[in-house]
Amino acid sequence: MFHREYEKVLQENNQLRSRVSDLKKNNTDLFIENSTLKSHISSLQANLKIIYKTTKKIFKDQIGAFMDVLKGDMDKNKVENHMEKIHEQEKKKVRQKNMGLER
Numbered sequence: 001m002f003h004r005e006y007e008k009v010l011q012e013n014n015q016l017r018s019r020v021s022d023l024k025k026n027n028t029d030l031f032i033e034n035s036t037l038k039s040h041i042s043s044l045q046a047n048l049k050i051i052y053k054t055t056k057k058i059f060k061d062q063i064g065a066f067m068d069v070l071k072g073d074m075d076k077n078k079v080e081n082h083m084e085k086i087h088e089q090e091k092k093k094v095r096q097k098n099m100g101l102e103r
Contacts, residue, residue: 067084
């Protein structure tokens with residue numbers, strides 16, 4: 001009777017050890033996958049940063065050129081440039097806001 005219970009407990013112990021081993025392997029695999037994904041995320045973040053800065057520069061250049069042409073046409077035709085007025089007002093608001101934060 002004792003021998004049967006011992007065999008049963010021994011078999012259960014072996015099954016649990018096998019399960020623990022499988023879980024450790026799975027944990028290691030997940031850890032490696034997590035590290036790979038973190039590396040991939042860092043790479044994607046760097047790519048996005050470059051894309052953002054490049055796009056911002058291109059749009060700034062294009063919009064600046066457009067605004068220069070528009071301003072020239074407005075001045076040539078002696079028409080008041082409301083877009084330039086609004087732009088200057090917004091720049092003034094930003095400067096005032098920044099001045100308030102520099103305490």
